[in-house]
Amino acid sequence: MAYEVPDLAYDYNALEPHIDEATMRVHHDKHHQAYVDKANAALEGTEWADKPVNEVLQNLSSLPADKQGPVRNNAGGHSNHSFFWEIMSPDGGGEPEGDLASAISGKFGDFASLQEELKNAGIGRFGSGWAWLIHDGSGLAVVSTANQDTPVSDGNSPIIGVDVWEHAYYLKYQNKRPDYLDAWWNVVNWAKAGEHFAAAQG
Ligand code: MN
Numbered sequence: 001m002a003y004e005v006p007d008l009a010y011d012y013n014a015l016e017p018h019i020d021e022a023t024m025r026v027h028h029d030k031h032h033q034a035y036v037d038k039a040n041a042a043l044e045g046t047e048w049a050d051k052p053v054n055e056v057l058q059n060l061s062s063l064p065a066d067k068q069g070p071v072r073n074n075a076g077g078h079s080n081h082s083f084f085w086e087i088m089s090p091d092g093g094g095e096p097e098g099d100l101a102s103a104i105s106g107k108f109g110d111f112a113s114l115q116e117e118l119k120n121a122g123i124g125r126f127g128s129g130w131a132w133l134i135h136d137g138s139g140l141a142v143v144s145t146a147n148q149d150t151p152v153s154d155g156n157s158p159i160i161g162v163d164v165w166e167h168a169y170y171l172k173y174q175n176k177r178p179d180y181l182d183a184w185w186n187v188v189n190w191a192k193a194g195e196h197f198a199a200a201q202g
Contacts, residue, residue, distance in 0.1 A: 001050060002040040003078050005032045006085065014090040018183040020172040028085065031167055035077030035148070042070035053079045057153045076148035080130060080161065087160050087196075089189035096190045100159070100197040107140045117142045119181045122164045131181075132161040133193075135200035157200035160193045 008028060013021035043049040048056050048063060053075050060068050095111050096104055108114040114133065121144040122131035129146045134156040143151060144164075151158050162168075162184050169180035 002044075003036045003053060003075075005029075005036050005078075006082055008085055010090050015088060015187045018186045019088070023167075023169065023171045026171075027163075027167060028081075032078070032081040035074045035081065038070060038074035039078050042067050042074060053082075054152045057150055058155065060153060072153070073148050076150045076153070079150050079152060080148055080163070083158055083161060084163055086192055087189050088184075088187040089192070090187070092189045093186040094190065096193060098194055099201075100190070100194045103140055103197065114142070115185060118160075118162070119178065122162055122181045123178055125164050128165040130161050130163055133159045135159055135197060157196060159196045159200065160188055 005028065008024075012024040012028070015024065039053070040049075043056070046064065046067065048059075048067075048071075056063070056071060056075050057079055060072055063071055095101065101111070104111055104114050108117060118131050118133060121142050125131060125144040125146070127146070129144055129149070131144045132142065132151055134141055134143055134151045136156045140159070141156075143156075145151065151161075162181065164177060164181070169177060173180040173183075
């Protein structure tokens with residue numbers, strides 16, 4: 001079955017004032033839809049067309065050579081954005097809890113240090129990409145990826161992730177990516193992050 005853009009679990013304006021309604025509308029309805037349409041077009045007629053998107057992204061090198069680039073970019077975009085909508089919530093913000101909070105303290109010292117490291121990863125990503133807190137199989141790490149590359153392709157599990165493409169913030173924050181990254185913490189869905197962390201630990 002072809003990929004589809006998932007509905008948001010909240011209204012387009014629900015993340016205001018941190019993420020504005022106009023950005024959410026164009027980001028979800030236009031940008032994500034374009035990734036889905038192009039991913040479907042690239043996979044159509046291949047044995048991979050009905051596979052879960054993350055399974056495809058874990059096996060990019062097995063795809064036909066002429067499909068690998070389009071699928072990496074567009075299936076990657078589909079996976080990353082589907083993750084992104086769920087890792088934000090109007091009930092988000094605050095701090096992680098439970099096992100995830102303990103793991104963050106153990107790895108980074110405290111939550112503020114994780115915030116600083118993730119912000120630096122987002123600021124340091126030249127051009128377009130993402131900043132992530134991942135579980136790499138042995139523990140937590142902060143990484144960034146270019147374009148629509150995803151940690152999933154490297155066998156890692158995203159715990160939280162923030163889109164630093166200009167389309168994610170430019171309408172409200174213009175060139176001030178650091179301000180967007182600061183505001184983003186107010187909408188992070190730590191309950192969902194905790195689910196990702198529990199799943200990653202197997
Ligand atoms: Mn985006």
